[in-house]
Amino acid sequence: MTETNFSRKHSEGYQVNHMARLFIRAIQDRIKPLGLSTGTFPVMLALWEKEGQTQRELVQELGVEQATMANTLSRMERDGLVVRRAHEADARVQTVWLTERARGLREPAIRAASEVNDLATRGMSDQQRAEFTTLTTQVIANLSEA
């Protein structure tokens, strides 16, 4: 009887949700002084990797909905992190570029994120940490295909 035994504490969905909220709080604390947030950080990572991507490319890469990305980019533009430039060949498309200031945030932001990752996995062996990533990757794959 999975149903009658069900408990919050042993439900993967509940645990993951709780864990994600704790991650968000910890990262937020550390990147807020840089003018970044948990919504903008993944976009920054994608753009530090490759600037000039289109909104559609960012959506596919980060796995959020198109409307979420549009809103996030608007806030980022408002806050001076990115600029949107018209695509030269397709008037529907906007390409996204970092501002000079945003380019400079890479090192401290990544340092902050690494710090949180280390804190989160404190007390784990390298093997356990690798196992956590492996299992997480599998859950993502399982839920993505459904």
Next chain:
Amino acid sequence: MTETNFSRKHSEGYQVNHMARLFIRAIQDRIKPLGLSTGTFPVMLALWEKEGQTQRELVQELGVEQATMANTLSRMERDGLVVRRAHEADARVQTVWLTERARGLREPAIRAASEVNDLATRGMSDQQRAEFTTLTTQVIANLSEA
């Protein structure tokens, strides 16, 4: 150099956030027909366990902020899932009770959540599934004390 090697795909924080969004989508799909949502579900679980809890007790049990709980309870009251009754001894306190309809949702809601948990852990051995819970619990503990 953790910093220069940093990649989204191998950052625990990023992975966990992504995984949590996928869980939310999967559970939402299945409990929406019941009139439930991912914000209300944990509250329902707590109340199915024990009715008449105060807002403060629910806050402590579920680990969300007080303001978040207040808003969630307001929506639940609006949607006919709970009623708030004055505490008999302390006029500051409201106790929270399920409606008849809400009591009847327990079985189908838990079935839906179990289904998502099974889907998420598909392809894992019992041992791996237990390991996932263990590691997740440790991350929650690590981030909670900080």
Next chain:
DNA sequence: CAATTATATATAGCAAGCTATTAAAATGGA
């Protein structure tokens, strides 16, 4: 017992996620 402090809840306002809809531009077929 009055005044301060502590506790419980509510409200304001923002971020970041979602679905659904709209608008504009590009593409493709008759």
Next chain:
DNA sequence: TCCATTTTAATAGCTTGCTATATATAATTG
């Protein structure tokens, strides 16, 4: 070529999370 379809992005409106602040009631203390 022109009309219908597809693609890209923006907007509206909702939930769920947060911080900061306000308000009301209890509790404590001088």
